[in-house]
Amino acid sequence: MANFLTPSLITALTSLIISLVALYQFYKNQKFQKDQFNKTINRNLTTKLYDLRIDLYPKAFEITDKIYKEKGGNIDNEKLKICLIELNEWKSGKLNLIISSEALKSYYLLKDMLMKQPANNNNYSSEQIEKITNLKNNFRKQLRRDLGLMFNEEKEKRKKSY
Numbered sequence: 001m002a003n004f005l006t007p008s009l010i011t012a013l014t015s016l017i018i019s020l021v022a023l024y025q026f027y028k029n030q031k032f033q034k035d036q037f038n039k040t041i042n043r044n045l046t047t048k049l050y051d052l053r054i055d056l057y058p059k060a061f062e063i064t065d066k067i068y069k070e071k072g073g074n075i076d077n078e079k080l081k082i083c084l085i086e087l088n089e090w091k092s093g094k095l096n097l098i099i100s101s102e103a104l105k106s107y108y109l110l111k112d113m114l115m116k117q118p119a120n121n122n123n124y125s126s127e128q129i130e131k132i133t134n135l136k137n138n139f140r141k142q143l144r145r146d147l148g149l150m151f152n153e154e155k156e157k158r159k160k161s162y
Contacts, residue, residue: 050147052098057143059090064110067136075129077122084114103142110135 063086066079091099091107099107113135119125124132 049098052094053147056090056095056098057147060087060143061140063087063090064136064140067132069129069133073126073129075124075132077118077124080114080132084111087111087114100142100146103139103146106135106139106142110139 063083066083067075069075087107088111110132113128113132116128119128
């Protein structure tokens with residue numbers, strides 16, 4: 001009887017081990033496929049986000065190009081008012097869905113500064129001009145950073161391939 005149980009026991013244990021290995025492989029494969037699916041979905045969303053930003057962000061660069069120091073180091077108050085109106089129009093709509101929180105924060109800081117009245121009658125003080133210039137540059141930097149998010153994903157791919 002012991003001889004009868006030994007082959008049966010070996011067969012049962014072998015079958016159990018093979019089943020456990022197959023189950024492990026199944027779960028490992030399932031996890032891999034889920035990760036690949038999530039990466040594909042994220043890549044597609046990133047691509048759509050990037051395309052929308054490519055369509056909408058250049059307008060902000062055009063608007064902020066109008067903010068510069070003129071001869072004598074002053075900024076034209078009327079140009080700033082026009083830029084403020086154009087920036088408000090630019091931000092309305094679907095842009096609110098795609099702009100990053102950092103770019104949005106820098107937008108509001110620039111907007112608040114553009115809404116302030118000039119310190120000296122119709123002329124801005126040198127401190128105000130410096131703040132406006134710095135906030136404009138920071139806003140543009142944040143927009144460029146938003147556009148650079150796509151390239152960060154590409155950098156990660158390159159690092160993994162080496």
